[in-house]
Amino acid sequence: MIQVSELHFVTEDGIKVLEDVHLHVEQGELVYIVGPASSGKSLFLGLLGAHVPPQRGQILVHGRNVVRLSPPKRLELRRRIGFLPQGFVPMARTVHEALLFKLRTLGNYREQAEEKAILALETTGLIRQQGISAAELSNLDRIRLGLALAICDTPWLLLIDEPFEGLDASEAAEVCAVIERVHTGHLTVVVATRGPLPNTARSHRGVTLLDGRVNEQ
Amino acid sequence: MSALPFLFRELLGTIRARSAVAFLLTWILLVVFLACVSAFFLLVPSRVEPPGGIESLPIEELRAYLSPRLSSASIDSLYVDIRARSDVSSIQFRFAQELRPNATGGVFLIRPMRPEQAGELAVILESVNGVTEIEEMRAAPEQTESPLSGVVRIVLLVVLVASIALAFLFARRGYAELLRAFAGEIRTMRLSGVSERVIVPLVVGLGVLVGLLAGILLFVVLFLLHYTVASQAAQAAWAAGLSGVGRVLGVSFVNLLLGVVLGGLIGLLGVSTLGHRDFDPLP
Numbered sequence: 001m002i003q004v005s006e007l008h009f010v011t012e013d014g015i016k017v018l019e020d021v022h023l024h025v026e027q028g029e030l031v032y033i034v035g036p037a038s039s040g041k042s043l044f045l046g047l048l049g050a051h052v053p054p055q056r057g058q059i060l061v062h063g064r065n066v067v068r069l070s071p072p073k074r075l076e077l078r079r080r081i082g083f084l085p086q087g088f089v090p091m092a093r094t095v096h097e098a099l100l101f102k103l104r105t106l107g108n109y110r111e112q113a114e115e116k117a118i119l120a121l122e123t124t125g126l127i128r129q130q131g132i133s134a135a136e137l138s139n140l141d142r143i144r145l146g147l148a149l150a151i152c153d154t155p156w157l158l159l160i161d162e163p164f165e166g167l168d169a170s171e172a173a174e175v176c177a178v179i180e181r182v183h184t185g186h187l188t189v190v191v192a193t194r195g196p197l198p199n200t201a202r203s204h205r206g207v208t209l210l211d212g213r214v215n216e217q
Numbered sequence: 218m219s220a221l222p223f224l225f226r227e228l229l230g231t232i233r234a235r236s237a238v239a240f241l242l243t244w245i246l247l248v249v250f251l252a253c254v255s256a257f258f259l260l261v262p263s264r265v266e267p268p269g270g271i272e273s274l275p276i277e278e279l280r281a282y283l284s285p286r287l288s289s290a291s292i293d294s295l296y297v298d299i300r301a302r303s304d305v306s307s308i309q310f311r312f313a314q315e316l317r318p319n320a321t322g323g324v325f326l327i328r329p330m331r332p333e334q335a336g337e338l339a340v341i342l343e344s345v346n347g348v349t350e351i352e353e354m355r356a357a358p359e360q361t362e363s364p365l366s367g368v369v370r371i372v373l374l375v376v377l378v379a380s381i382a383l384a385f386l387f388a389r390r391g392y393a394e395l396l397r398a399f400a401g402e403i404r405t406m407r408l409s410g411v412s413e414r415v416i417v418p419l420v421v422g423l424g425v426l427v428g429l430l431a432g433i434l435l436f437v438v439l440f441l442l443h444y445t446v447a448s449q450a451a452q453a454a455w456a457a458g459l460s461g462v463g464r465v466l467g468v469s470f471v472n473l474l475l476g477v478v479l480g481g482l483i484g485l486l487g488v489s490t491l492g493h494r495d496f497d498p499l500p
Contacts, residue, residue, distance in 0.1 A: 046499055051408075078410030085408065085499050091401030101227065102405050105220050149405065 001027045002048060002157070002188065004214075007057030009043060017043055019212035021057070028186040030179070034195040034217070035209035041192035042086055044209060045159045048190065049081050050074045062156050079106060082150030086161040090134035090145055095126055098134055098145065099152050106153050120152035124178050140171040144178060151182055158182060160191040169198065176200040220411075224419050231399045239391030240427055246384035247431035247479060251472045253377040255439060258468045259458035260365050272355075275332035279339050280352040282313055285322035287347045292323055295347060299327060304334040322349075332356075381479070385486060388424065392487035396420070400495045408498035420491065421484030428480020432473035439469050 002025040009018040017040040025031050035041050046052035047059060050066050059066040064077055091098045099120060103113035121127040124144040129137065134145055143163050150158055160179065164172040176198045183189050197206065206217040232240065281299075283292060292310070300308050306328040313320035327342070329335040339351045365373070396403070406416060439459075446459040458464055 042499065050410075051499055072412070075410040075412050078408075081410075083408050083498075087500050089401060089404075091405060092398065093401075098405075101402060102409060104223050105402075105406055105411055106409055107220055153409075 001025065001060070001062060002190070003058070003060040004048075005058045007047065007054065007059065009040070009047070009052075009055055016212055018047075021209075021212070021214050023207065023214050025188060025190060027188055028183075030183045030189045030204045031191070032197055032201055032204060032206040033190065033192045033209050033214070034197065034206055035192070037194060039209050040212060041194075041209055042161050045083070045161050045190065045192050048157075049083050049159050050077045051083075079153070080156045082153075082155035082158040084143070084146040084150045084158075084160045084163060086165065088142065088146040090137070090142060090149075092133070092135060094131055094133055095121070095137070095141075095145055095148075096130040099148060102149055103152055108153070116152050116154070117148075120148040123151065123181055124148040139166045140174055143167070143175050147175075147178055147182065151187070156188065158187055158189045160189065162193055163191060164193055164198070172198045173200055221415060221418065224406075224415065225422055227402065228395070228399060228419055228423060231402075232395060233398060236391045236394035236398070239387045239394060240423075242387040243384045243391060243483065244427050244431055246380045246387065247428055247476060248434055250377060250380040250384065250479070251431055251435045251475060252438075253373045253380065254475065255435060255468050255472060256365070256373055258471070259439075259464065261458045274355040276335035276339075276353045277328070277332065277356050278354040279325075279327045279329065279335060279342065280316065280354060281325040281327060281342050281345075281348050282320065282350040282352070283323045283325070284347050284349050287322070291347060295345065296325065299325060299342070302338075304330050304338050306330045384479070385483060388427070388483040389486055389490075392420070392423075392490060395423075396487065396490055397495070403491070403496045404498045407496070416491065417488050420487040421481055424482070424484025424487060425477055425480040427483065428476035428478070429473070430476075431480075432469075432476025435472040435476075436469040439465050439472075 002023065004021055004023040007018055007021040008016070010016050021044070033041055033044065043052060047054055047066070048061060050061070050069065054067045057067070061077060062080070064073070066074070066077070069077060091101065093101060096117060099117035100110075100113050103116050104110070108116065118127070121130055124147050126141060126144045126148055129141055134142070137145060147160070147163075150160070163175050163179070167175065177200065179189060179191065180200070191201075192209075208215050208217055283295070287295075296308060296310060299305055308328075309326040311324050311326060313322050313324045316324060327338070329338050335353065339353060342348055343351050403416060442456075443459050443462060443465040446456045447462075
């Protein structure tokens with residue numbers, strides 16, 4: 001569950017990016033945040049993901065107040081949040097090795113990591129490409145790999161930034177289908193996109209982020 | 218489970234031709250630096266034993282130990298008698314404890330007029346009533362000149378400074394190449410909430426490893442030199458510093474310590490590049 005209240009964010013130049021943002025996301029809900037470029041979507045996800053320290057307001061993620069978390073606790077929370085950043089650049093490894101790297105880095109034993117990697121590859125439909133170098137992947141498979149990396153260590157929350165960037169309509173629909181598959185596992189998912197949303201995504205809750213404020217669509 | 222050993226293996230596995238060459242050069246330069254440091258400690262002036270041994274050296278002083286039962290009047294009288302001798306240049310009284318901690322009584326420090334008279338004088342003094350022991354003090358063996366001449370010292374200093382400066386330069390290049398290849402992994406680690414307390418030791422650890430390996434090589438080389446020098450019947454004067462196992466061991470440990478410290482500093486040089494935007498997990 002995510003609860004955002006009275007969230008404000010001002011850049012060093014004094015530009016108000018987020019202004020009195022309120023948002024409630026239920027456990028297991030899939031929410032699309034739609035907004036134009038530079039509207040603060042990535043910043044908002046960064047705040048939710050405990051990557052950007054908040055300035056004013058409250059952010060509750062799974063009962064933890066991000067504002068009040070100590071740096072070690074913030075890192076601990078970050079470990080429980082899957083994050084696919086905008087313009088994701090994969091590691092120079094094969095798909096399978098990339099997943100194993102992340103899982104072993106987070107303290108999983110080899111066998112455990114192998115199991116989780118296979119599960120993530122199956123969920124994202126990358127199982128056949130597991131031996132391919134990540135650098136050789138198509139844009140669509142690159143996003144799939146980013147999603148696989150984000151979900152492989154069973155996160156509480158999945159944050160996805162601009163997953164449709166550089167994809168055509170059919171590829172965007174494919175990504176939507178992968179997000180659906182991930183979500184059916186009752187994972188809370190927040191997707192930020194410039195839009196327009198693929199048709200398959202329209203059945204889910206959508207909010208707009210415009211002029212620093214969030215509004216229900 | 219600590220991920221550090223796994224991550225360190227992965228980091229080492231990312232080393233490719235360019236970074237490998239840079240780190241190899243860094244290692245060689247550290248070895249050169251440590252070799253220069255060792256030269257300053259090990260190529261020291263040595264005392265040369267005369268062909269006839271220590272016994273052939275002239276006697277400079279005789280120490281006549283006196284019985285503790287002698288009265289001060291007897292000591293005074295003995296003092297005057299010895300001073301009056303024509304073969305005695307000077308005489309001084311000391312308490313025996315000043316020279317030997319557990320001794321009692323007094324001692325006369327007697328300098329013979331000529332060194333060749335010392336033997337005869339010692340025999341005479343030994344027979345004097347109240348003298349318990351005569352100790353012959355010989356001249357110190359001649360000291361050779363340092364095997365490091367002024368020019369060699371300057372050259373060594375220049376090499377010392379140049380090697381460490383170049384080592385840092387190549388290390389910087391090596392880290393730039395290596396971390397560029399490892400950037401995706403660092404971004405993934407940061408994105409996944411891996412602490413900088415894991416990432417920083419990883420990068421510093423590589424520098425420490427390079428420094429440690431340089432120290433270990435010098436350790437082996439110095440001990441090989443030590444055994445070579447020790448096994449030779451006639452030792453060269455310049456190798457005197459290498460013949461003592463204690464000194465070689467000490468210098469080797471100094472090298473290891475220096476290697477680790479310099480490696481750590483080199484590692485910090487690598488850490489300083491981690492703030493670059495390439496390693497930011499979010500755009």
